[in-house]
Amino acid sequence: MKPKIVSFTLNGRPVDVMVRPMTTLQNVLRRQLELTATKAGCRQGSCGSCTVLVNGEPMAACLLPIEDVEGQEVLTLEGITPLHGLHPIQEAFFENFAVQCGYCTPGMIMVTKALLEREPRPDEATIREALSGNLCRCTGYQAIVQAVTDAADRLHGNGGVS
Amino acid sequence: MTKQLLNVVGQSVHRRDGMGHVTGRTTFVDDIQFRDMLYLKMVRSPVPHARIRGIDFSEAEKVPGFVRALTHRDVPKNIYTILCLIGVGPDEEPVLAEDRVLYKGEQIAAVVAESEEAAVEAASRVVVDLEELPAVFDVEEALKPDAPVLKPWGTNYFIYDYEYGQSNPCRKVRFGDVEKAFAEADYIVEGRYQMSPIEHAPTETTGCVVKPEPDGRYTVYTNTQALFFTLDNSALILNIPFNKLHFVGGTVGGGFGGKVDVIVEPIAILAAMKTGRPVKYVFSREEEMRCSSTRGAWRMYFKDGVMKDGRIIARKVTTYADAGAYNRHTPYAVTKHAANVAGPYSIPNVWIDAYCVYTNRQPGSAMRGFGVTPASFAVEVQMDRIAHTIGMDPWELRFINAYRNGDVRPHRKVVEDATLIETMKAAAQLVGKELPEHLLAMNSWDREGGHHG
Amino acid sequence: MAKHRGVGMAAVNYPTGMNLGGDPSQALIHATTTGTFVITLSSTDLGQGLKTVIAQIGAEALGVPFENVLIDTADTDTGPHCMGTFASRATHRVGNAVIRAAEEARKVMFEVASEELEVAPEDLETDGQGNIRVKGSPEHSINIVDLALAAHFKYGKTISGRGMYIKPKSEVDPDTGAMDPDSTEAHACTVAEVEVDDETGEVKVLSIKSAYEIGRQVNPKLVEGQIQGGSLMGMAHALYETTAPYYPAIDHAPGGFNEYIVPGPQDQPEIESVVLEYPSVNGPFGVKGVGEMTANSPIPAIINAIHDAVGVWITELPATPEKILRALEEKRKEEERGAE
């Protein structure tokens, strides 16, 4: 199969990449564009470490053929990290010790981003449901769930709830 | 130790690597790539036990991007054992299989290619001519005389105490006289326990990237848990001076013991040596699950002699660690297991035989709890069974038998920092379990103080 | 046909360090002229937080602020030897090495400060805020940056230290098994509550509550992380995990997270803990170690809770619904036989 050019928006900027059809978005990001915040825990669609947002929806980049993002908006963890300091979700993960080895973290943060945009104040069950495609072998999840709740507070104020 | 005034020890300061992790800027091994880098993929055994009659690379060589293949003939010291560094021998595991494979997934030959896709494709086209042999998967079956023999020394168990001119089939602990105590016991409680083989399943798979340097050295970026341990083993396998190797790591996406093996580095360094180019060898998730080492399975038989008042006066244990096909860390785990399988209890008569058994299974190795996890599982279920048999509260049974400071354990070490009783009291308080006065009066320093009756 | 609740407990010990010893670790410390104390190692952080706790131990032992301590690891060209991160050894071994290195570095710090402040070294102390001051007269002090500059440019001294920790290798007596298999012993006691469905055989763990005695916590939040993660791993070992679902047969070995069940965010029970501190004799600031044992005690506690709930002993892990149903069936048959 001959390479072709695929154009999409990545972290707010237009990109054109020359790739063979069926190359995964994960490989394009990690190998071609050298954006390695998107991880590669399984490349089977079952760990969530490669989660990116496509038009705001969390997707496993390891299962996504690059053609499918033609003309779409892709957001990776690099895209939410501000020039200085941290995004409120990143802050919440850092402050709540929701990070151990850190390998699941980028995926967790991207899912949280999508969740909090859809649902500014999710309850615990909603958070766990939203994260259910993301595995963490280290933390036991409690701190991650706390971080998501805390991130909601940081983004939307604690809404008078003490 | 008297209470010290401490500044930062005891404080929950934030992780030093936390910012890197939440921004995705931490560099993990698979994030590293170099221009001109090659990918290494393994040709693996599809069966658990076979003789290798031949390997044919001709179809693989036709794959565009194929660079070269490596077999055991390319490995200077192909047969090794990881723990040779601490005097455990003999060497028995091939880096790449020679004339036989002992487990499904065993490394037979390596293929390096210009891209990962080409490496996968080429590896899949290597034809290995195998003559399948009968396999054994059960530890007790493996010890029977008619079992297929897996080791060159003619047994399916590790031989202990070789260095003392002895050849013991197991690690032994002998303390007191169990048979005499069994005769005096009010109850005999027996149990059989089986721990399953478990994968560490770190979210980051095992891997390394090797880069040849202009000065003739090799930089190895790796997620090993033990840099020098891996460096030393790699140099021995490759028969090169230690200082030709430079290992860089320290960032590990979950280890749990699975990244103490030395599997990816030696062969990736060899590939870099042979091609003069950077080489990446990172396990796929499937390789991590099916081929990398596991927490070994373990089978344990307990026989305890118990008095009506709850005192355990004798414990006889025979256990079999399933090392799988090769040593890795299991012989050492068995020794740790033997030191702990009587549990944190003071039992005056203990007899332990702990075997390290080989089967045609993917090798077991180190994992969080190394030899102690199966021991704790078996001991603690056995404790409840004893309590049930003699009609005593399981908490009380443990308080009565808990080791105290000054006691001598079956391996002869005097207990000096026991706090089992205090820990149990704290747990009871946490869950609102009311403990009777005579148990609350007990402590780990004074056996007499508060002893019941 | 119903759901049954049960409670089970387990109490365990966990030995620190490579069992027979002989597992050295080294640390080197030097101060740069910026007032940064660099601790050079070859030790690895698996996610448990080694880089953080070692910086804490280093700062404490040097008497300087945490922010002034930099951990430089893990590179075999620059870092001295470390056996590796396993066997709950890293904080204990590396921490001890760092303390020794810090003692040596502190000696030089005090020598230089003694020249600068014109008092005997014995009359000096660190304030932990970045100053060395005269005991009883805190206004006479020198900042560590000035001290580092003075050491280098004025006195021609390096503020540096070498640290090493090794527990000598012990042998095992082949006949009796006599050996020295640990440096210190940590302890855990777990109480698990479960709900067992006698129709489906499914076990739901409702809570895992534990007490731990680990000598000293260098960083309570990182300890809590080990407890939370380890408890869940232990639960998974008890109920789900195996690479050989038909053990001892090797068929149907899972090839990924679709088949190999690692608990997800929705599987986590309530996990609660308390931590006791009875400092060890030989650990840095009394540390024992916590990394491994958190996964151990939940396993038997859950198996004992299942027995408490439905009266069967599941002695082969994992305790799958199938094994529980078979055991219940067996128990029913036995009860029928008994009734006849």
Ligand code: FES
């Ligand atoms: S790498 Fe994509 S889901 Fe695991």
Ligand code: FES
């Ligand atoms: S922090 Fe290690 S997998 Fe989540």
